[in-house]
Amino acid sequence: MPAIVTASSLTRRFGRLTAVNALSFSVERGEVFGIVGPDGAGKTTTLRMLTGILEPSTGTASVAGFDVGRESELVKERIGYMSQRFGLYSDLTVMENITFYADLYSVPVKGRSEAVGRLLEFSNLAPFKDRLAGNLSGGMKQKLGLACTLIHKPLVLFLDEPTNGVDPVSRRDFWRILYQLLREQVTIIVTTSYLDEAERCSRVGLLHNGALLACDTPAQAKERMRGAVLEVRTPDPRRAAGLLRGHVEAQMIDLFGDRVHVATTEPGQAAVQARAVLEAGGLEVQSIRRIEPTLEDVFVSMLSRAEEEGDGRRG
Amino acid sequence: MFDRIVQMFVKEIIQVLRDPRMRGVVFVAPVVQLFVLSYAITTDVKNIRLAVVDRDATPESREIISRFAGSEYFHIVSYVDSEEAAQDMVDREQVQAFIAIQPGFAQALRAGWSAPLQLAIDGTDSQTTRVILGYANDVVTRYSTQVLVDRFARTTGRRLEPDRVPLETRAWYNVNLESREFYVPGMLVVILGLVTLMLTSMAVVREREIGTLEQLMVTPIKPAELIIGKTVPFACVSFVELAIVLCIVIFWFEIPLRGSLWLLLLGSALYVTSMLGAGLLISTSCRTQQQATMTNIMFLMPTILLSGFIFPIDNMPRVIQWVTIVNPMRYFVDVSRNVFLKGSGIALLWPDLAALLVIGCVLLALASTRLKKTLA
Numbered sequence: 167m168p169a170i171v172t173a174s175s176l177t178r179r180f181g182r183l184t185a186v187n188a189l190s191f192s193v194e195r196g197e198v199f200g201i202v203g204p205d206g207a208g209k210t211t212t213l214r215m216l217t218g219i220l221e222p223s224t225g226t227a228s229v230a231g232f233d234v235g236r237e238s239e240l241v242k243e244r245i246g247y248m249s250q251r252f253g254l255y256s257d258l259t260v261m262e263n264i265t266f267y268a269d270l271y272s273v274p275v276k277g278r279s280e281a282v283g284r285l286l287e288f289s290n291l292a293p294f295k296d297r298l299a300g301n302l303s304g305g306m307k308q309k310l311g312l313a314c315t316l317i318h319k320p321l322v323l324f325l326d327e328p329t330n331g332v333d334p335v336s337r338r339d340f341w342r343i344l345y346q347l348l349r350e351q352v353t354i355i356v357t358t359s360y361l362d363e364a365e366r367c368s369r370v371g372l373l374h375n376g377a378l379l380a381c382d383t384p385a386q387a388k389e390r391m392r393g394a395v396l397e398v399r400t401p402d403p404r405r406a407a408g409l410l411r412g413h414v415e416a417q418m419i420d421l422f423g424d425r426v427h428v429a430t431t432e433p434g435q436a437a438v439q440a441r442a443v444l445e446a447g448g449l450e451v452q453s454i455r456r457i458e459p460t461l462e463d464v465f466v467s468m469l470s471r472a473e474e475e476g477d478g479r480r481g
Numbered sequence: 482m483f484d485r486i487v488q489m490f491v492k493e494i495i496q497v498l499r500d501p502r503m504r505g506v507v508f509v510a511p512v513v514q515l516f517v518l519s520y521a522i523t524t525d526v527k528n529i530r531l532a533v534v535d536r537d538a539t540p541e542s543r544e545i546i547s548r549f550a551g552s553e554y555f556h557i558v559s560y561v562d563s564e565e566a567a568q569d570m571v572d573r574e575q576v577q578a579f580i581a582i583q584p585g586f587a588q589a590l591r592a593g594w595s596a597p598l599q600l601a602i603d604g605t606d607s608q609t610t611r612v613i614l615g616y617a618n619d620v621v622t623r624y625s626t627q628v629l630v631d632r633f634a635r636t637t638g639r640r641l642e643p644d645r646v647p648l649e650t651r652a653w654y655n656v657n658l659e660s661r662e663f664y665v666p667g668m669l670v671v672i673l674g675l676v677t678l679m680l681t682s683m684a685v686v687r688e689r690e691i692g693t694l695e696q697l698m699v700t701p702i703k704p705a706e707l708i709i710g711k712t713v714p715f716a717c718v719s720f721v722e723l724a725i726v727l728c729i730v731i732f733w734f735e736i737p738l739r740g741s742l743w744l745l746l747l748g749s750a751l752y753v754t755s756m757l758g759a760g761l762l763i764s765t766s767c768r769t770q771q772q773a774t775m776t777n778i779m780f781l782m783p784t785i786l787l788s789g790f791i792f793p794i795d796n797m798p799r800v801i802q803w804v805t806i807v808n809p810m811r812y813f814v815d816v817s818r819n820v821f822l823k824g825s826g827i828a829l830l831w832p833d834l835a836a837l838l839v840i841g842c843v844l845l846a847l848a849s850t851r852l853k854k855t856l857a
């Protein structure tokens with residue numbers, strides 16, 4: 167299947183800062199491609215270049231078969247982009263917002279009302295169509311933003327942290343809508359800092375300091391994680407993590423909620439060591455067990471490895 | 482293409498008209514301003530408050546005082562005993578001026594000597610001072626002439642026709658020298674400019690601030706469509722505003738429109754264009770609405786003060802006069818006044834109109850380039 171989005175050595179510099187560094191990847195039709203990374207990793211800059219808002223310093227990208235730089239008009243007609251703070255006109259109603267975007271994209275009037283009706287239906291906005299956008303809740307605003315981005319049936323949908331600051335229920339709804347789109351062969355490229363969302367993607371790229379550390383399916387990414395993850399439960403996880411860091415050989419020791427995760431290639435030995443260290447430090451060990459690594463484990467261990475390697479870049 | 486412009490137009494108009502506060506700002510505030518300022522801004526000096534120190538207390542001194550009191554310009558507020566007391570009243574702004582008559586005033590007059598009369602004016606406002614001085618001079622000159630005529634009659638028994646050159650004055654275009662006729666047509670210009678600039682200067686920066694500009698950038702909208710969509714709606718609102726203001730000026734203030742209404746509208750169109758350009762330029766240069774508001778004030782202050790609306794440009798230093806060449810308001814103040822008061826035609830006013838056209842085109846071109854850069 168041919169790639170619908172390709173980036174080849176996309177680079178963007180802002181003065182002396184390199185926000186995105188030689189990024190290359192491709193996304194196939196019908197995929198949900200997640201770009202994951204900490205704040206400031208270059209996620210938004212990448213999306214802005216792919217959508218033609220920002221010119222890359224070097225490198226090229228093509229979307230839906232057109233070059234983003236040279237054929238931006240053709241690209242714009244075929245994509246939808248929802249920026250981080252999707253701009254809705256808060257003094258226009260839900261319906262007026264949708265109509266406005268429909269006209270900007272020259273959506274034919276014939277069949278438009280069906281399209282709008284369908285969008286309102288699956289975003290559950292139908293009862294609120296005459297409400298001012300400014301009076302919608304955060305989750306509803308997000309869905310209205312999505313509806314406005316979808317009005318012209320884009321081939322590729324770019325979403326920049328779409329569920330940031332949205333409640334968990336609305337987030338689940340939002341993803342339900344995205345999955346419906348996938349059935350219609352829409353390709354979705356989404357950035358997120360929520361790793362549970364990354365797990366829902368067909369492939370994820372980990373972005374760190376403007377460079378791609380890994381690009382895999384969530385399952386593959388987990389397999390690449392060498393060794394195993396131990397979950398340590400103690401009454402004082404913060405202190406426990408501190409103690410373990412000083413005394414146990416591991417790729418990663420980090421807090422996950424009220425537990426400590428220890429990634430290691432020698433799980434048996436590490437478990438014994440950990441128990442000894444914690445008990446010597448006067449902490450009660452409630453349990454130490456081996457768990458399936460989450461994507462978060464994978465990324466945190468990759469990030470810490472990348473940072474240890476000095477400049478944070480993988481060759 | 483056309484759909485997109487129509488939709489931009491509808492959207493902008495809804496955004497201006499939906500919010501009641503915005504409606505107030507656009508349609509009510511200017512009308513209130515027009516009323517208040519038109520009554521407030523006047524250089525007519527009437528009812529000058531005067532104190533009198535009469536230390537002579539003779540029929541002659543009382544005669545000259547009564548001449549001041551009898552003139553329509555002076556209003557005698559108080560009689561005091563000393564200059565110090567009168568000066569104190571000036572300091573407290575209870576009076577604007579005082580006259581003092583020294584003992585021996587009548588004696589000197591009767592003896593045929595010159596008899597000095599002292600007039601002290603609060604000179605803080607030079608404009609008003611000059612007017613008061615003029616009126617006082619008038620009163621005293623008439624009295625002096627009378628004294629001379631009387632003396633001549635007494636000594637020779639003949640009646641003297643004072644042999645002098647009478648100055649017959651006639652103020653053209655504003656016969657009664659009402660300053661309102663001069664200021665209201667200027668007021669119209671200021672208000673029209675204010676509204677146009679205010680609306681346009683928010684147009685782009687607001688979208689930038691709420692994030693819709695980034696969204697517009699990924700739609701296939703073309704720069705030209707965006708520029709038209711961001712100017713034409715405000716031009717329309719400005720013209721509605723103009724219609725309201727014109728009606729008030731003509732029917733309420735009864736300022737005669739002696740020239741052609743069409744010429745005035747043509748001037749308005751060119752003037753609105755230049756203000757749209759200025760507003761759009763501000764809007765595309767600022768990152769936040771707050772910055773745009775501050776810039777507006779910084780732009781409007783000199784624009785209004787150097788427009789000739791209050792202070793005549795002819796009286797400004799040469800260098801400042803050169804600066805006013807780029808001020809669009811200056812030209813339309815001129816057009817408005819001339820069309821209203823003198824009924825001037827295009828033959829006389831075309832340089833103003835041409836200047837407005839040039840300024841408007843340059844500003845719009847600059848703003849468009851900036852906007853295109855944002856979109857590209």
